[in-house]
Amino acid sequence: MSGALACPVPLGAGDRVLLAHGGGGRLMRDLIEQELLPVLRSPELEPLADGAVLDVPPGRLAFTTDGFVVHPLFFPGGDIGTVAVNGTVNDLAMCGAEPLYLSLGLILEEGLPIADLRRVLASVASAARAAKVRIVTGDTKVVEHGKGDGIFIHTTGIGVVRATAPLGADRVRAGDAVLVSGTIGQHGVAVMAVRDGLAFAKPIASDCAPVADAVLALLAAGVRLHCLRDPTRGGVASTLNEIAAQARLEVEIQEEALPVTPEVAGACEVLGLDPLYVACEGRFLAFVAPEDADRALALLRSRPDGRDAARIAVVKPSGAGLVTLRTRIGGVRVVDLLSGEQLPRIC
Amino acid sequence: MSGALACPVPLGAGDRVLLAHGGGGRLMRDLIEQELLPVLRSPELEPLADGAVLDVPPGRLAFTTDGFVVHPLFFPGGDIGTVAVNGTVNDLAMCGAEPLYLSLGLILEEGLPIADLRRVLASVASAARAAKVRIVTGDTKVVEHGKGDGIFIHTTGIGVVRATAPLGADRVRAGDAVLVSGTIGQHGVAVMAVRDGLAFAKPIASDCAPVADAVLALLAAGVRLHCLRDPTRGGVASTLNEIAAQARLEVEIQEEALPVTPEVAGACEVLGLDPLYVACEGRFLAFVAPEDADRALALLRSRPDGRDAARIAVVKPSGAGLVTLRTRIGGVRVVDLLSGEQLPRIC
Numbered sequence: 157m158s159g160a161l162a163c164p165v166p167l168g169a170g171d172r173v174l175l176a177h178g179g180g181g182r183l184m185r186d187l188i189e190q191e192l193l194p195v196l197r198s199p200e201l202e203p204l205a206d207g208a209v210l211d212v213p214p215g216r217l218a219f220t221t222d223g224f225v226v227h228p229l230f231f232p233g234g235d236i237g238t239v240a241v242n243g244t245v246n247d248l249a250m251c252g253a254e255p256l257y258l259s260l261g262l263i264l265e266e267g268l269p270i271a272d273l274r275r276v277l278a279s280v281a282s283a284a285r286a287a288k289v290r291i292v293t294g295d296t297k298v299v300e301h302g303k304g305d306g307i308f309i310h311t312t313g314i315g316v317v318r319a320t321a322p323l324g325a326d327r328v329r330a331g332d333a334v335l336v337s338g339t340i341g342q343h344g345v346a347v348m349a350v351r352d353g354l355a356f357a358k359p360i361a362s363d364c365a366p367v368a369d370a371v372l373a374l375l376a377a378g379v380r381l382h383c384l385r386d387p388t389r390g391g392v393a394s395t396l397n398e399i400a401a402q403a404r405l406e407v408e409i410q411e412e413a414l415p416v417t418p419e420v421a422g423a424c425e426v427l428g429l430d431p432l433y434v435a436c437e438g439r440f441l442a443f444v445a446p447e448d449a450d451r452a453l454a455l456l457r458s459r460p461d462g463r464d465a466a467r468i469a470v471v472k473p474s475g476a477g478l479v480t481l482r483t484r485i486g487g488v489r490v491v492d493l494l495s496g497e498q499l500p501r502i503c
Numbered sequence: 504m505s506g507a508l509a510c511p512v513p514l515g516a517g518d519r520v521l522l523a524h525g526g527g528g529r530l531m532r533d534l535i536e537q538e539l540l541p542v543l544r545s546p547e548l549e550p551l552a553d554g555a556v557l558d559v560p561p562g563r564l565a566f567t568t569d570g571f572v573v574h575p576l577f578f579p580g581g582d583i584g585t586v587a588v589n590g591t592v593n594d595l596a597m598c599g600a601e602p603l604y605l606s607l608g609l610i611l612e613e614g615l616p617i618a619d620l621r622r623v624l625a626s627v628a629s630a631a632r633a634a635k636v637r638i639v640t641g642d643t644k645v646v647e648h649g650k651g652d653g654i655f656i657h658t659t660g661i662g663v664v665r666a667t668a669p670l671g672a673d674r675v676r677a678g679d680a681v682l683v684s685g686t687i688g689q690h691g692v693a694v695m696a697v698r699d700g701l702a703f704a705k706p707i708a709s710d711c712a713p714v715a716d717a718v719l720a721l722l723a724a725g726v727r728l729h730c731l732r733d734p735t736r737g738g739v740a741s742t743l744n745e746i747a748a749q750a751r752l753e754v755e756i757q758e759e760a761l762p763v764t765p766e767v768a769g770a771c772e773v774l775g776l777d778p779l780y781v782a783c784e785g786r787f788l789a790f791v792a793p794e795d796a797d798r799a800l801a802l803l804r805s806r807p808d809g810r811d812a813a814r815i816a817v818v819k820p821s822g823a824g825l826v827t828l829r830t831r832i833g834g835v836r837v838v839d840l841l842s843g844e845q846l847p848r849i850c
Contacts, residue, residue: 176842178847185745196589205597205598206593206731207567207731208566209598211563212563212564214555214561217661219606221606221607223643225610225644249554251556260568263571264822270623293567294568299848304655308651310608312568313554314566314661325550326550384553385552388527390528394527398551414666435527459675492526495523496528499526
């Protein structure tokens with residue numbers, strides 16, 4: 157009897173991923189048809205061909221990829237599926253683009269509970285709906301137990317560029333205001349708290365969310381944006397360092413302007429972290445022409461996803477790529493790039 | 504002193520990847536600036552922004568992603584870098600598209616020798632040049648030793664569709680001829696031989712290569728192609744099974760027409776493999792309208808990359824998704840989809 161005619165055996169909730177689920181045979185087809193397609197359903201994904209054929213609106217395209225190895229897979233406010241969608245959607249937004257399509261590449265470890273895979277796929281689907289993108293193509297591989305860590309994901313995104321002027325560190329000018337779209341450090345603290353088994357009176361949830369709508373609103377309002385960047389790995393401090401170095405200008409942060417919740421500030425003290433270096437997954441930094449800064453901030457704050465937006469720094473002509481912090485008591489210190497990282501495998 | 508001003512310490516050949524190389528700090532910047540950019544250099548990659556902005560020719564786009572977990576990383580005829588580029592380039596070609604751009608996502612295991620990373624990146628760069636695609640965006644993550652396996656790669660590709668008629672299993676018709684673009688089974692056998700420590704008198708090299716030029720030549724010649732598919736995981740047998748099931752038609756393979764070299768046939772006997780199920784990484788199957796089949800085969804054979812092309816099967820109206828094999832002695836047997844796979848982690 158043909159494999160195509162065979163009735164697949166449905167996977168039970170107690171089942172686990174087998175090496176053979178990645179092998180191109182019947183078990184792989186069953187995994188894709190039973191677990192992936194029903195959840196991620198899109199007209200482009202359906203034919204299960206080698207790729208998707210897309211109608212894309214005219215204009216320049218943004219194209220970006222990101223790998224996700226966050227550990228643990230699940231944390232308050234999200235999971236690896238949520239960050240995998242929002243991380244790439246937000247990178248497209250940072251190019252001034254409207255996100256349209258995503259690809260989903262999975263590397264599963266043999267022995268992964270099917271229930272965990274289902275939960276992550278459901279998060280991928282719901283995050284994609286919330287961010288208004290479609291998963292149009294994908295790939296699944298399985299590696300032996302002990303050669304992976306549950307699930308690794310790569311998402312790659314395509315968007316159509318809506319920004320009319322180029323964005324980038326090379327467009328940053330002295331005098332630019334630096335806005336952040338919300339409170340900082342929640343994502344990293346949420347993941348670290350689970351990893352370290354810490355329980356706070358009020359659990360801290362990841363800030364993981366799509367930021368494209370907020371960026372598109374700024375663009376639609378004609379705000380002169382010079383550079384956009386989401387402060388993920390390495391947090392606000394590392395992101396500003398990268399931009400300052402490329403722009404060869406100084407970025408001076410006002411400590412008192414940084415939006416850090418008391419919960420995150422407290423958790424950072426317990427964990428020995430500096431919130432300036434802790435990853436966000438639903439925030440962005442915008443370098444804005446000074447004359448548009450107040451308007452941009454008001455627009456962000458008028459949105460439910462931007463209530464805590466703040467003007468946190470200014471670009472100064474002095475210095476060659478320095479980031480400095482003007483402290484609450486008026487001192488100034490250098491905010492350096494860390495050598496490694498405070499937090500491994502945070503995204 | 505600012506991180507941006509610090510002179511990076513060049514990585515030595517004896518060095519290894521550290522967890523901190525994935526952390527968004529100075530070590531990660533050094534890894535990218537010293538190891539990745541000089542090798543993969545492209546104008547889009549250079550700004551190290553969150554994504555690339557691309558000018559894409561008008562028309563429909565093909566978009567595809569693939570994960571690569573091949574073990575071992577290096578084998579005769581290629582390495583994980585070669586397959587990562589050609590695998591995705593070939594998936595674009597299977598959509599009838601001209602490959603243009605690739606993204607490169609790396610998941611490195613802590614402790615990976617920098618020399619191995621360099622060798623793989625050099626292969627990525629040279630395979631991309633050979634396939635006429637540019638690496639325009641990328642991402643690097645590092646996981647702890649024992650949580651990965653050297654290098655995992657995801658590549659995602661964008662191409663512009665050159666086929667004027669839609670391609671797919673649903674376009675396959677009874678009477679279609681099935682062509683294969685060259686000898687089968689080399690890639691899988693090459694990898695398995697290294698893994699099992701087998702030495703053959705004449706080493707078998709992977710067939711890993713880009714097939715886009717051959718496909719574009721068929722399209723340019725106006726050959727009526729109905730479906731294209733590259734027989735990677737699961738080999739020719741699994742690929743034909745997928746298509747037969749979707750088309751609800753029977754595919755009858757002529758055993759004597761299958762291009763298998765004596766070396767691969769011999770190695771398959773030693774390894775206990777059936778070459779019909781062994782992965783190729785530089786071959787494609789074309790379902791062609793019968794009246795164009797001779798011309799298509801002649802065109803393929805006139806090319807250096809298609810000397811061994813063959814007409815291996817015909818589509819028959821009978822059957823509901825069966826693949827059958829007409830043997831050398833005239834018998835007919837069903838060629839089923841395997842449950843799992845003969846060869847784990849072959850790509």
